[in-house]
Amino acid sequence: MKDVKLGKYLTLESFCTCTQTYQKYATQINPYPDSQISIVAIQALNQWIIDPIIDHFGLEQFQLTYGFCSKDLKRFLEKKDPITGLKNGRVAPNLDQHIAHEVKKNGRYYCERLGAACDCQIKDLDSGELVDWIIAQKLPFDSLYFYGQNRPIHLSYGPQNKGDIWTFNAAGLPTKKGTERWKKEGR
Incomplete structure (x- = not known):
């Protein structure tokens, strides 16, 4: 399964094993x-x-920092690191599409929005410039989360194809504030 090609460049293994949390707990996930x-x-x-x-x-x-979130990875992202006491990561499987079309025990999707998502960046490129390029190319994303100039961006592709762009305030809450430049050029 891990050798499955996802497109021209990435394999399922590279897409599913790129997170720091996976690297830390690989034998358990x-x-x-x-x-x-x-x-x-x-x-x-x-x-x-x-x-x-x-x-x-x-x-x-190209740097992929977060690809697919398996049920096992989700469980570890929700846990706290025993040394630092900090959560291993932020996870919102009901919203962010990283868990794709996976189904809970009750038969419902973890994320009703369906599709798939990743977080990525381009080395030595301001993430705002990457967003500018994505908008100019009219790539058919569902959601794009801009976390800051030197941080990866979140991109999803799914049936809703909303073209939504979000930034995050100091408290880590999503906002449309700061997306104006991309909405003017956008879809």
Whole structure:
């Protein structure tokens, strides 16, 4: 399964094992989707969003920091590090599409919005410039989260194809404030 090609560049293994939390707890986490439909959604994200970015900026410059969130990874992201006491990561599986089309025990999707998501950046490029390029190319993203100039951005691709852009305030809450420059050029 790990050798499954997602697009021109990435494999399922690279997409599912890129997080720091996975690296830290790799022996305890199954990072892969249970659902073939999740893999298809991740392939669509690669085809329509990631491949064009890598085509333009180059594979050597592309950094994937968060790809698929398996049920195991979700559990570890919600836990606190025993040494630091800090949560291993922020996770919002009901909103952020990182968990793709995975299904809970009750048969419902973790994220009703469906699709797939990743967080990525381009080495030595201001993330605002990456967003400018994505908007100019009219890439068909569902949601884009801009966390700051020197931080990865979140991109999702899904059936809603909303083209929503969000930034985050000092408290870490989503806001539309600061997205005005992209809305003027956007879709």
